[in-house]
Amino acid sequence: MNVHDLTTPALLVDAHALTANLADMAAALPGPRCRPHVKAHKTTALAKLQARHHPGFTVATVREAEGMAAAGLGDDLLLANEVLDARRLGALDARITVAIDSPETLQAAVAGGVREVVIDVNVGLPRCGIAPERAGALADAARAAGLEVRGVMGYEGHLMLVPDEAEKAKYTEECMAKLLAAHADVGGELISGGGTGTYRTNKWVTEVQAGSYALMDTAYTKAGLPFRQALTVLATVISVSEGWAVADVGLKALGMDHGNPTIPGAQVWFCSDEHTTFAPEQPVAVGDRIRVLPAHVDPTVALHERMHLVDGDEVIDTWAVDLRGW
C-alpha cells in the first residue's frame, strides 16, 4: 500500500529512523541497562522490536501493564507510577513491580495482590516520590507487609532538556546522590531512573527508563540528542486560499501541550479541532499530502488508533496503538 491510499490524518513511523533509534539505544545501553518506557508509543508491536534488545519494560498505567502482559511481553514490567487500585495488576499473568511512595500505595499493592515493589524517591522533580530520608522506613514497612522490595526509582524529569551537557551532568549527579542515599537504606538490585534526555548522562542508575528515543520528539531533537524523528502525522491539504492553506489535522490528532506542530517549508498559524492553517513557502494544491511534525509525540500517539510503518511512501506494516486508555 502507498501512503496516498491512507485515510488522513494518519500516524506514520519511518522504518529506517525507528530501526536506527532502537539499534543506537541497544548499543549504548544493552540488555537490562535500558528498560524501555511504552507510554511513549503505546504499541505492543513496537515493544516487540524493543524486546529483542531489552528484557524488561516500563509502563505508566494499569492498562499498559495489561496490554503488555496480553501481548506476551510481561516478563518484567515496572509500573513506574503510583496506583491506588492494584487489583487488575495482581490478576495478571506477568511479573509486575509497582512503584510506591506512601503507606496508602503500599497497602494498595498488598490489597491488589502485587508481590514486588520499588520505592519511588523524589529526586527534585515536584511530582510523585517519597523524600529520600524516608525511603528506608517505607521499604521496611513493605517487607513487613510481605512485599519483595526490588530497589528504588527516581526520575530527574526536570533535567531532560537542559541543553548544556556539563550542566546536565552536574544536576543529574545531585539528583542521583539522593537516589543512591535512599538506595543505601532500601537495598535491592534495582536503581531505576532517567529517560531519553539523560540516557548518556545518568551513570548512577542500573537501568534507564527511556521512552522517547524510539519515535523521538521535536523538543529532544532540538536538545541535541542523536536519535531521529521517526513519527509524523500524514495530512491532506483540503483547502487553499490566497496566503494560506488548510490541512486536515488538528487538535484531535496532535498533542498540543508543547505548542503548534511543525510543517517543513511552511509557517503554522493555528490549529482547530480538525484543521491546521498554515502559510506554505511554495504553493500547495488541494489534495496534496503533507507530513506534519507534532510538537510532543506521547500525547499525539494517544489520539490515534493505529500507526503505519513506512519506507518512503510505501506502507510496510500497520500497528494497533493498543495500549490507550486506563
Add this chain to the structure above:
Amino acid sequence: MNVHDLTTPALLVDAHALTANLADMAAALPGPRCRPHVKAHKTTALAKLQARHHPGFTVATVREAEGMAAAGLGDDLLLANEVLDARRLGALDARITVAIDSPETLQAAVAGGVREVVIDVNVGLPRCGIAPERAGALADAARAAGLEVRGVMGYEGHLMLVPDEAEKAKYTEECMAKLLAAHADVGGELISGGGTGTYRTNKWVTEVQAGSYALMDTAYTKAGLPFRQALTVLATVISVSEGWAVADVGLKALGMDHGNPTIPGAQVWFCSDEHTTFAPEQPVAVGDRIRVLPAHVDPTVALHERMHLVDGDEVIDTWAVDLRGW
C-alpha cells in the same frame, strides 16, 4: 454505582447541567434553528438527547457521519468540513450534505456518490471557505455536475470569544454580510453558521452549528455565556508531598491547547503524561477523589473511551465516546 468505584481518570458529565444546557438551547433556538455539532462530545448517546429538540446535526469528520448514521441519527447530517475522499459518505444510509469550497472538493463529492452540498464561504476566519464573490460560480458548477446545492455555510469562529456583546454583534454582522452576499448568488434554503459563542448574536443564519453548549468550556464560561460546565475529569490523588500533591490525570486525559486544567481550591503547577502536580489550598490525602476542569472540552473528550453521566456522586449512565477517530 458511585463515582468512587470508577477507574480514574474518568470523564464525568453532570446530568443536571447537561439537561439544563440542552433545554436552554432548545428554547433559544428550537427545532432546525440549531443544528448541534457532535464534534464537541463525539457521543451518539448524548446526540440522541439533542435529537429530541433538533432534527439535523453537524459533523466534522467522515467517521462522525458514519457513527451518527449507524446510531439512527442520519436524517440530516451536514459535514461542515472539506473532504477529498467522500466514498464512505456516499455509501451511508443517511442524508449527507457536505461542504465544498473548491473544484477538487466538488469532484470528490461527485466521485464519492454524495448528492447534496453546501458552499463553504470564508467570512473572515482564515481557514476553509471560498471567497464570497466566487461562491455563485462554484454552486453553478456543482449543479452542472448533478449535485443539489442546499445553500451556504460560513463560520465566524474568530468571533466566538469576543467579550463585548455589542462589538461581537457588529463583527458578526460584517461576517454575515459576506455570507448573505454569497447566498444571494448561490441560492438554497440553508444559511448555516455560528456556534455557541454567537448563538444569540447571529441573527442572519437559518441555523446555528453550536457544539460546546452541551458540555461547555472554561473559555466560553469566562465569556459570559449562560450554559453550565457539565464536564469534569475525575481523578485520584496518588501522591502528597510537602507543598504539592499529584493527581492521576495528565496530558493523555486532557485537551491542552488552551493550557492547564483548573482544580477548584488549588493552583495547578504542571501536567505530565499521566500526572497533574498542584498546590491545594486545603490539605488533601492520598486516595482522595477530585474533579478537574479541562481547559478545552472537545480534545479532552477525544482522549476518552467513555463518559459517565452523574447525579452528584451517583453514576446513572455510562456512554461510549463512539465517534472518535477518522
